Amino acid sequence: MGGTAPKHKKKESMKDAVSWFEIPALNFQQSVNFYNQIFGIDMETKLDDNYAMAFFPVKNGVGGSIVAGPGSTPGEAGPLVYLNAGKDLNPVLNQVELAGGRIVMPKTFISDDAGYFAIFIDPEGNKLALHSSK
């Protein structure tokens, strides 16, 4: 896992606020296909008796995975995870609907500093954001 366990130093900032994220899925393969398609990646998967997991390929940044199994319930409410869509999120966003997701908010300017974001719902019904500098 990326990141290190926070030390108990008060008032000091953390390195990353996020250590790891998980996108729940019921229909595991459909979900993996979706993310593979929109990011043009090939996720590594791991299956055991109860759970199926697929990992976003990252070198040393914050990573995450798709998880299917008990307790892993997709939904559009709750925390919003911003996925890194590279320099320009358009190519990723363009794949969303083709891959069976739904764009609920097109590419939108945030600020010069923060760049752009867009929101989509994946085929499993999770709401996620895409983020890019341009």
Add this chain to the structure above:
Amino acid sequence: MIKNKQKSSSHYNINQLRLESWNELKSECSHLETLKRNTPDSKKQKEFVKSLFKKIETVESYFALPGISKMGMLQDMLERNEFTSLAHKITEITKLLVSDRYRSNPDIFDDEDTSGELVEVSGNSDGKTKNYFEVLFVEDISLQEEQKLKSDLNEVATDNDQFDYKIIVQRSFQDALIALYFNSNIQAVVIRYAPPFRSKKITSVIEPFIQNVLSLDMASKPESELGPLLGRLVKKFRPELDTYYVTDTSLGNLKDNTLKTFNRIFYRAEDVQELHLTILRGIYERYQTPFFTAVKEYSKKPTGVFHAMPISRGNSVFKSRWINDFGKFYGRNMFLAETSSTKGGLDSLLQPTGTLKKAQEMASDAYGSLNTFFVTNGTSTSNKIVVQALVKPGDVILIDRDCHKSHHYGLVLAGAYPVYLDSYPIEKYSMYGAVPLEQMKEKLLQLKEAGRLNLVKMLLLTNCTFDGLVYNVEKVMEEILAIKPDIIFLWDEAWFAFAGFTYNYKQRSGMFVANKLHKKYKSSKYRIEYEEHIKNLKKGEIPKLPDPDQVRIRVYSTQSTHKTLSSFRQGSMIHVWDEDFRKKSQNTFMEAYMTHSSTSPNYQILASLDAGRRQVQFEGYELVEKSIELAMVLRAKINDHPKLNKYFDVLTIGDFIPDKYRESGLAEYYKPNVGWNRMETAWKEDEFVLDPTKITLHIGKTGVDGDTFKNKYLMDKFSIQINKTSRNTVLFMTNIGTTRSSITYLYNALLKIADELDAEQLSHSSKEQTILKNRVSSLTKDFPPLPDFSYFHSSFQAVPGVPGGNIRGAFTLAYDEENYEYVPLEECLPSMSEGRTLVASSFIIPYPPGFPVLVPGQVVSKEIIHFLTALDVSEIHGYQPELGLRVFKDNILNRQKTVSSMGSNGSVKKKNLTK
């Protein structure tokens, strides 16, 4: 590819032909009587009467009464020149046949001195009239042997027998089938040994009426197989009949399915008494009405009620000073039969173990299902039960948009995503047809493409529609199963409960086809056909046959028994033919059944479903055929009368169904000068057919609109009640309760209305004439558009661009009044042209046509606004004209959008965020 060769006949059915032939014989005999004997005229007339006898003889040979020996006697009288008594006799017989009265006194034909007035006697020792029926014997025997058989059976019959019957002997396979078509009072069939295949008596007179028989060619089968085969055919066409087989093959050597086909097999049994008792026993069992009988018995028992229901036994009514009249009106039995008890012979509908269980099993037999459930709150409830039982939130249902509203509400409850299918519009008459199979397949393939086929659970269609459009159930199921082999079918047969009781209709009903396809796909013959089909597919071609290894037959039909058969209002049934019922749906089905059923179901409704089942098993075939015949008679009468066809047109098949859906080319049932077109081929092959008992009358030429015609003309002036109208049509239906005199009454009423319209027009000023002309022109030439389903707003779509939407999400968002607003109808179009997307937050259901033009979450289209603006009906559910359309506010449509807080916190450096 229209085959233009139509078969037609000058009578609609054999019954018409038979009665008309007797009437003709009657008048010709009367004429003969008046002629001076032995003149050339008289001789000529005698020869003519003889030829009439010939003609009638074949037909009569399929009926036990008056019977061929009687026919022989009459002909002897003719030979002996006893014209007066012959004329008298024939008048008697004709009277009896026309009135049907001989059925309460079958021996009346034997009385030598039947005088003008007949007393209805025949009864058993307790004075009740016995039910009379006929038994078909199939065996190639001589006339002497037939006489012997009759007298043997006569000997074993006693006054104490509950029922009375006579037999008809047919000597071939074909004749047996013809008898079954013609003679609706045959209740049991005894097949003895091996009848030959071919009939020796088919004449051109009966040929047009026996197309279904002639199309079966079994001549190549060995005769020894014909007996069992005939048994199987009887079970297929008239499954309610008892069948018996007498054979000299020993039991051990009979095939399994022969054993299963017959109610009982006799080994060379010449024991006539045993046969007689077996026949009566079979009828007795079918006659049972377990629940109705239990209610009757219960009401006879003295009971003190220390439970709920003060009305029970009439206690709170008959002693009342103020509602005594209520009790008098309904009579004592009504209240004696009301109880909350589930014991003492009564039963619990929610967990039946006794009489209701038995009654439902008997209904299941009668309707050809694997399981049947009684429902006491109409098919509205049956529909909700089935949908809730089988689909869960997020599942996808293909559904015709103009189906009954109970389905749309069912979808909301179940949280299913509907994919709406559009019926083709019939703009000229402001109504919809039905959904073409091509469209269903197209939607299914779209879903497949989008990887959502696994979510598709059900195809839901209305069969037949209110207006009488009937699907080709077999073709639809076959081709849909070829794409999605485990799909569940829900056929809304609210208007089609009667269809199971006559062959043409039956082959387009859910239960019959389920059974048929199940057998077909299990056979090794089909496997070969399927493999052949797959091998010959062109590249990219979609298979039309389902894979026998994957296909599952899962079919549900919901029927408003009360709409077309005998049952109190709200009496409805769910018929199930689901090979996975036990494994996959029984539990959820029972939960759904409990969800929607009252814990105090109405016993009178249940008893009526039970009694109605007995009726269809004994006289369903007869009554349904008669209601079709009466519909045909009405169609012809209106068509033929110049005064009526000046104002009214009976719409027919060609008006409702575009050519491309009618391969047979059948465009009308009746054509003046030609007569009746036979409907067999069309009902077997065409994609859609029109149920002739739904008679749509186009009234545009009167200048009166449908709603006004219904209320001001039919109801106010003639107390004729109808339900459905469109802008320029009214719909009449015949059913098993329709009588000849009610047809005549309607016909006369239409004549009077036509007279009135004539008179009115004569008195019109020229200005009034212009107004009328404009009205007629508007009703016959301007056709308001009929809107298709538009689409779900993107925020409610399951997946963009793929059909299917979250109707429940939209429905429940409107629980909060903050979420919607009203836009007056006239402001909708301007607002839309300014770029606003209007999305309905409620169902909007105009009556007629009675289905939603907008559902929650649906985007309002221009066509829908045009339609609503042009609509001239007063009842629109979900729409208040003074407020306008109820639509979602923009922030609700944008509810999934949000701002990003990213970067709002000044301390975060740019490079942290956008590195």
